[in-house]
Amino acid sequence: MMLKLKAPSLLRSQIFVDGRWLDDKSAPAIEVRNPSGGEIVGAVPRAGRDATRRAIEAADAAYKGWSRTTAEHRARVLRRWYELMLEHQDDLAAIMTAEQGKPLAEAKGEIGYAASYIEWFAEEAKRTYGDVVPSPWADKQILVKREPVGVCAAITPWNFPAAMITRKVAPALAAGCTIIVKPAEQTPLSALALAALAERAGVPPGVLNVITGTAREIGAELTNNPTVRKLSFTGSTEIGRLLASQCAPTLKRLSLELGGNAPFIVFDDADVDAAVEGAIASKYRNSGQTCVCANRLLVQEGIHDAFVAKLSIAVKALKVGDGRDADVQQGPLIDDAALDKVLTLLDDAVGKGARIAAGGARHRLGGTFFEPTVVAEVTPEMRIANEEIFGPVAPIMRFRSEDEAIAIANSSEFGLASYFYSRDIARVWRVADAIQAGMVGINTGIISTAVAPFGGVKQSGMGREGSRLGIEEYMHTKYMCIGGL
Numbered sequence: 079m080m081l082k083l084k085a086p087s088l089l090r091s092q093i094f095v096d097g098r099w100l101d102d103k104s105a106p107a108i109e110v111r112n113p114s115g116g117e118i119v120g121a122v123p124r125a126g127r128d129a130t131r132r133a134i135e136a137a138d139a140a141y142k143g144w145s146r147t148t149a150e151h152r153a154r155v156l157r158r159w160y161e162l163m164l165e166h167q168d169d170l171a172a173i174m175t176a177e178q179g180k181p182l183a184e185a186k187g188e189i190g191y192a193a194s195y196i197e198w199f200a201e202e203a204k205r206t207y208g209d210v211v212p213s214p215w216a217d218k219q220i221l222v223k224r225e226p227v228g229v230c231a232a233i234t235p236w237n238f239p240a241a242m243i244t245r246k247v248a249p250a251l252a253a254g255c256t257i258i259v260k261p262a263e264q265t266p267l268s269a270l271a272l273a274a275l276a277e278r279a280g281v282p283p284g285v286l287n288v289i290t291g292t293a294r295e296i297g298a299e300l301t302n303n304p305t306v307r308k309l310s311f312t313g314s315t316e317i318g319r320l321l322a323s324q325c326a327p328t329l330k331r332l333s334l335e336l337g338g339n340a341p342f343i344v345f346d347d348a349d350v351d352a353a354v355e356g357a358i359a360s361k362y363r364n365s366g367q368t369c370v371c372a373n374r375l376l377v378q379e380g381i382h383d384a385f386v387a388k389l390s391i392a393v394k395a396l397k398v399g400d401g402r403d404a405d406v407q408q409g410p411l412i413d414d415a416a417l418d419k420v421l422t423l424l425d426d427a428v429g430k431g432a433r434i435a436a437g438g439a440r441h442r443l444g445g446t447f448f449e450p451t452v453v454a455e456v457t458p459e460m461r462i463a464n465e466e467i468f469g470p471v472a473p474i475m476r477f478r479s480e481d482e483a484i485a486i487a488n489s490s491e492f493g494l495a496s497y498f499y500s501r502d503i504a505r506v507w508r509v510a511d512a513i514q515a516g517m518v519g520i521n522t523g524i525i526s527t528a529v530a531p532f533g534g535v536k537q538s539g540m541g542r543e544g545s546r547l548g549i550e551e552y553m554h555t556k557y558m559c560i561g562g563l
């Protein structure tokens with residue numbers, strides 16, 4: 079499959095280390111395939127520990143210079159990178175759809191969202207203020223500075239191939255850190271295109287490095303090498319736990335954005351049409367392959383039947399197809415394993431008494447396409463009520479009281495995003511306070527923005543990305559006590 083780009087040079091097939099584009103013939107290349115039809119869209123090196131070690135050395139050498147640049151300079155370079163991303167938004171979206179499958183409109187939206195993190199942290203670079211503290215001693219002064227943590231590593235998932243990278247790299251570079259990025263094997267081309275634009279924006283050699291290849295080997299080097307002072311990971315909770323344990327011997331700083339199981343609660347007093355619109359936006363975004371997707375829809379009995387009927391009509395109208403085709407709203411799942419998981423969860427639910435209200439089967443397009451689905455009469459003992467689906471399936475559970483809804487919502491080991499619809503202001507405050515999650519959408523199904531802190535509690539991870547907090551993940555404080563005055 080030949081990608082037609084306005085700027086063909088954005089399609090890269092080499093790793094980016096120390097400002098150089100390099101081959102790595104130590105193992106057969108990784109073929110990048112389009113999930114819609116399986117065509118090969120590119121190939122990247124299957125690099126391992128040696129290349130990763132060289133990237134760490136390059137990042138360490140570059141750190142000395144980059145950390146000493148002014149915040150003003152770093153802000154200007156990041157701003158240029160942001161501008162170049164927007165100038166090449168169509169090409170970056172085409173690359174993303176080709177390797178990840180999401181509809182072009184969604185891919186273009188992600189590029190704008192990803193760029194907004196760079197814009198935000200270009201500004202935040204200049205606001206890493208310190209403190210002058212009133213001294214308890216007459217002859218001493220107390221200063222507190224904030225400094226970059228040093229060489230960082232980022233390991234990112236396939237579902238948002240650009241945004242998950244920029245919301246790590248932007249604060250890292252803004253703080254004065256240098257970084258090595260390992261993108262997902264399924265979606266390396268977006269990462270390499272971002273690196274090509276960063277290079278053009280004036281990011282110096284070694285400040286940003288992108289390594290593609292064997293996850294376990296690259297991860298082993300990134301987590302064990304003492305030069306790396308921080309790891310930022312976005313992905314499954316299982317791998318997050320593993321990487322955290324691998325970082326323990328060298329006590330690295332950690333940011334972990336992990337799995338989710340978002341409750342989406344609709345109370346009797348909700349605007350049902352607004353709730354249906356919010357459920358569509360939250361649940362079926364990226365064909366349900368989103369960590370903050372509504373994963374369990376809890377609907378109060380008074381409006382349950384009306385909500386299920388309206389949602390089912392809207393879901394049946396969603397257009398499924400190749401993400402490159404105009405007006406397609408639902409692309410394929412990323413691979414056969416993702417499809418098998420959806421089928422397994424649905425079979426379990428129906429086998430325990432759930433009812434398919436819309437969709438429920440593989441799409442007639444075949445491959446990894448799946449019908450957008452609504453499954454009703456879901457109960458807590460079904461796997462679909464407890465596991466992250468990562469597919470276009472909305473499980474609906476009935477509830478009677480507010481307390482029951484909160485108990486169900488909080489029963490999950492995850493606590494990333496949550497949503498609820500209510501027009502009762504007292505209930506809004508009660509439920510928002512009671513829900514155990516890092517993020518709460520109230521009368522809305524879309525909450526992600528660079529200006530707000532993104533992250534979870536419980537088994538959904540630790541740390542925050544975006545907002546004024548995001549740069550803190552890449553800085554530490556230094557207390558200076560000046561005596562003899």
Ligand SMILES: NC(=O)c1ccc[n+]([C@@H]2O[C@H](COP(=O)([O-])OP(=O)(O)OC[C@H]3O[C@@H](n4cnc5c(N)ncnc54)[C@H](O)[C@@H]3O)[C@@H](O)[C@H]2O)c1
Nearest residue numbers: 234235236261262293294297313314317335336337338369
């Ligand atoms: N919280 C968030 O912001 C967020 C965002 C996106 C995805 N996710 C979660 O990620 C999961 C889906 O993404 P995924 O399938 O890419 O997750 P994943 O954990 O399988 O992979 C994520 C990244 O980790 C790498 N990886 C896997 N095993 C590794 C190892 N042993 N050593 C080093 N690296 C390794 C992969 O190559 C990939 O780059 C879902 O659970 C989803 O909820 C969370």
Ligand SMILES: O=C[C@H](O)CS(=O)(=O)O
Nearest residue numbers: 237238367368369370526
């Ligand atoms: O999949 C997880 C992403 O973080 C989703 S979002 O684009 O940040 O909402």
